[in-house]
Amino acid sequence: xxxxxxxxxxxxxxxxxxxxxWIGKFLLILIAxxxxxxLAKNLIAKPSLFAQNVLDGLKLGFVxxxxxxxxxxxxxxxxxxxxxxxDVFMVGAxxxxxxxxxxxxxxxxxxxxxxxxxxxxxxxxxxxxxLLSMVICVLLAITIERxxxxxLRDAPRIAALITAIGVSFFLExxxxxxxxxxxxxxxxxxxxxxxxxxxxxxIHQVEAxxxxxxxxxxxxxxxxxxxxxxxxxxxxLQYLVRRTKIGIAMRATSFDKPTAxxxxxxxxxVISFTFGIGAAFAALGGVLFAIAYPSIKTLMGVxxxxxxxxxxxxxxxxxxxxxxxxxxxxxxxxxxxSAYVSTPMRDAxxxxxxxxxxxxxxxxxxxxxxxEKA
Amino acid sequence: MKSLxxxxxxxxxxxxxxxxxxxxxxxxxxxxLAPLSGPVPTFGNSTRDGFLLAVEEWNAKGGVLGMTxxxxxxxxxxxPDPAVNAANKVINQDGVHYIIGEVCSKASIxxxxxxxxxxxxxxxxxxxxPSVTVDAxxxxxxxxxxxxxxxxxxxxxxxxxxxxxxxxxxxxxMVDQANDYVKGLAEAFKKSFTExxxxxxxxxxxxxxxxxxxxxxxxVADANPDVIYLPDxxxxxxxxxxxxxxxxxxxxxMGGDGWDSSDLDVVAAAGGYFTNHYSAEDPxxxxxxxxxxxTAKYGSTPDALATLAYDATNLMFQAITEAGxxxxxxxxxxxxxxxxxxxxxxxxxDASHNPIKxxxxxxxxxxxxxxxxxxxx
Numbered sequence: 001x002x003x004x005x006x007x008x009x010x011x012x013x014x015x016x017x018x019x020x021x022w023i024g025k026f027l028l029i030l031i032a033x034x035x036x037x038x039l040a041k042n043l044i045a046k047p048s049l050f051a052q053n054v055l056d057g058l059k060l061g062f063v064x065x066x067x068x069x070x071x072x073x074x075x076x077x078x079x080x081x082x083x084x085x086x087d088v089f090m091v092g093a094x095x096x097x098x099x100x101x102x103x104x105x106x107x108x109x110x111x112x113x114x115x116x117x118x119x120x121x122x123x124x125x126x127x128x129x130x131l132l133s134m135v136i137c138v139l140l141a142i143t144i145e146r147x148x149x150x151x152l153r154d155a156p157r158i159a160a161l162i163t164a165i166g167v168s169f170f171l172e173x174x175x176x177x178x179x180x181x182x183x184x185x186x187x188x189x190x191x192x193x194x195x196x197x198x199x200x201x202x203i204h205q206v207e208a209x210x211x212x213x214x215x216x217x218x219x220x221x222x223x224x225x226x227x228x229x230x231x232x233x234x235x236x237l238q239y240l241v242r243r244t245k246i247g248i249a250m251r252a253t254s255f256d257k258p259t260a261x262x263x264x265x266x267x268x269x270v271i272s273f274t275f276g277i278g279a280a281f282a283a284l285g286g287v288l289f290a291i292a293y294p295s296i297k298t299l300m301g302v303x304x305x306x307x308x309x310x311x312x313x314x315x316x317x318x319x320x321x322x323x324x325x326x327x328x329x330x331x332x333x334x335x336x337x338s339a340y341v342s343t344p345m346r347d348a349x350x351x352x353x354x355x356x357x358x359x360x361x362x363x364x365x366x367x368x369x370x371x372e373k374a
Numbered sequence: 375m376k377s378l379x380x381x382x383x384x385x386x387x388x389x390x391x392x393x394x395x396x397x398x399x400x401x402x403x404x405x406x407l408a409p410l411s412g413p414v415p416t417f418g419n420s421t422r423d424g425f426l427l428a429v430e431e432w433n434a435k436g437g438v439l440g441m442t443x444x445x446x447x448x449x450x451x452x453x454p455d456p457a458v459n460a461a462n463k464v465i466n467q468d469g470v471h472y473i474i475g476e477v478c479s480k481a482s483i484x485x486x487x488x489x490x491x492x493x494x495x496x497x498x499x500x501x502x503x504p505s506v507t508v509d510a511x512x513x514x515x516x517x518x519x520x521x522x523x524x525x526x527x528x529x530x531x532x533x534x535x536x537x538x539x540x541x542x543x544x545x546x547x548m549v550d551q552a553n554d555y556v557k558g559l560a561e562a563f564k565k566s567f568t569e570x571x572x573x574x575x576x577x578x579x580x581x582x583x584x585x586x587x588x589x590x591x592x593x594v595a596d597a598n599p600d601v602i603y604l605p606d607x608x609x610x611x612x613x614x615x616x617x618x619x620x621x622x623x624x625x626x627x628m629g630g631d632g633w634d635s636s637d638l639d640v641v642a643a644a645g646g647y648f649t650n651h652y653s654a655e656d657p658x659x660x661x662x663x664x665x666x667x668x669t670a671k672y673g674s675t676p677d678a679l680a681t682l683a684y685d686a687t688n689l690m691f692q693a694i695t696e697a698g699x700x701x702x703x704x705x706x707x708x709x710x711x712x713x714x715x716x717x718x719x720x721x722x723x724d725a726s727h728n729p730i731k732x733x734x735x736x737x738x739x740x741x742x743x744x745x746x747x748x749x750x751x
Binding site: 210220295346 | 551578579580581583584585586588589590592593595596598608609612613616617619620621622623624625637639642
């Protein structure tokens with residue numbers, strides 16, 4: 001009965017709708033061609049500068065990917081857009097700041113083993129900082145889930161969504177209090193010293209006070225750390241979801257909650273676990289973001305959180321590879337816009353991509369069309 | 375007997391009154407409107423301390439034109455209403471003809487309306503908004519002056535320093551188009567730098583929310599300028615300077631007094647320069663004498679606010695001395711033609727009553743901010 005009525009409805013509007021859609025698509029194709037033309041022109045004009053921008057875009061995209069994973073996983077399981085996720089990201093950055101600045105946790109390997117290889121000491125120290133941030137953020141996310149979301153599990157989805165916005169505002173404005181994180185911009189001390197290399201006839205290290213030759217492409221150990229950490233996190237998540245028991249439970253819960261419960265899966269625990277994993281990635285993202293852009297403030301999570309959310313929707317919310325691909329596209333869109341259009345336009349263009357993708361493919365790049373709609 | 379007693383009391387009162395009457399012309403009341411409470415109490419305390427030190431020094435020298443200076447301190451809270459109340463009180467009740475203050479532009483502007491209408495001289499030590507001395511129609515308020523330079527002036531001095539002291543031929547501008555302070559400095563820099571024979575090889579804008587400056591800095595690296603002018607606040611400077619190091623950019627960053635913060639990342643911004651009102655390390659004898667006197671009295675090094683309040687007060691007294699009388703019309707004329715050698719530089723006034731004065735250039739090093747040079751316009 002329902003299918004028939006839907007068909008009738010679509011017959012009524014099919015002509016004007018398809019005509020409008022045709023014009024819309026034609027315009028979009030024109031815009032896309034123009035964008036490609038601008039990019040190609042700049043690629044030919046200055047290939048090294050273009051490559052530099054792509055590399056910088058990757059750095060940003062990889063950090064967005066870590067945040068986007070949390071959005072997409074939580075959405076996949078409970079169909080909730082967890083707007084507090086960007087603020088968990090901020091807490092992760094602040095925990096690492098306190099750990100470095102006041103506890104000096106990043107130098108413990110040198111203090112305990114004075115003869116340790118300095119590189120190994122740096123790696124161990126940084127991992128300690130990241131783990132501490134992750135633990136605190138996981139606890140925070142599980143608390144938020146238990147206090148604010150679990151009581152609303154059976155309420156309409158809009159109620160949970162508004163609660164998520166409330167939690168986000170609570171974290172932001174609680175953090176703004178003078179005795180919490182304050183509203184200041186705080187210079188962030190990195191847990192390791194940065195080193196930079198440039199590519200021009202091979203890879204050379206950049207020395208302090210020496211200008212790199214023109215046409216060289218620079219990258220730093222921070223970029224390497226971000227890429228390694230994000231790729232490892234992505235592989236770990238794929239393994240977790242595809243190959244482990246908890247992963248099977250997560251997928252079952254995502255697919256059909258009541259049946260999963262009947263099969264003996266503790267759905268509450270699985271949901272908490274999902275929030276925890278998402279928060280751990282947000283914490284990792286927060287630490288890496290602060291290391292890459294070393295000035296932190298209480299509202300630092302708002303924009304990266306929003307952009308990672310867009311990335312998740314772009315890739316197809318609920319899809320893990322989708323979040324990753326969407327985040328890389330967002331990173332490129334931002335940096336290339338900034339480089340070849342104008343920096344104040346970067347957010348406008350990044351968010352327009354969302355609108356365009358939603359117009360053409362509402363479920364995102366990797367999203368499967370929804371079979372049922374309540 | 376009783377009548378004699380009354381008579382003697384009356385006589386004493388009469389003598390006292392006569393004494394007072396004779397003493398009255400030998401007093402000069404000067405008020406300071408300082409934000410001792412409100413959002414910026416540290417600014418207020420520094421301003422009051424600088425003012426009181428100047429008053430004390432003049433009184434120790436025998437006063438102004440032989441008159442003992444009587445300071446009147448009012449809390450104006452960096453807010454229009456309390457500042458207006460304080461201004462009305464000192465003018466109408468205390469009979470003050472000379473006001474030092476306010477610190478904040480938004481409080482100085484309403485005070486300037488009252489003072490100008492009453493023919494009372496007001497010198498604001500630190501308010502940088504052009505409307506403090508000029509009304510909405512662009513007419514200069516005759517009795518209102520300031521002791522600090524206005525914002526765009528820093529761009530001019532920065533360009534001069536880059537061109538003459540650093541020998542820079544090319545510059546790259548980074549501008550937040552939504553921030554008037556940044557825009558004002560950048561436009562003045564651009565104009566002066568071009569006039570001095572330099573070339574602006576690139577100008578890029580960003581927004582205050584940005585954390586990623588990689589695309590702009592890639593262009594900077596490609597253009598390879600001699601200096602990068604970024605006249606924003608320290609938080610943007612921290613981010614941009616750190617990311618510039620990652621790009622292998624060695625050209626120094628330059629900026630204005632927005633960099634002046636204990637939160638400036640001196641390691642990241644090392645090698646950069648910024649313009650400021652004054653430096654306690656300036657070796658000029660005026661500065662060192664003042665720093666020594668201030669430190670002896672208050673036990674701390676004077677900041678820019680204390681220095682400008684001290685300069686504004688001395689400027690007022692020198693103008694009164696030159697005018698030769700406690701007459702605000704004459705003092706106004708004296709101020710317009712004055713050459714005042716102060717701690718923060720030599721001050722002359724232009725037609726808008728903004729000082730033409732030297733600025734201090736500070737150099738950022740990994741160990742902290744150091745005095746570099748004084749640049750005259």
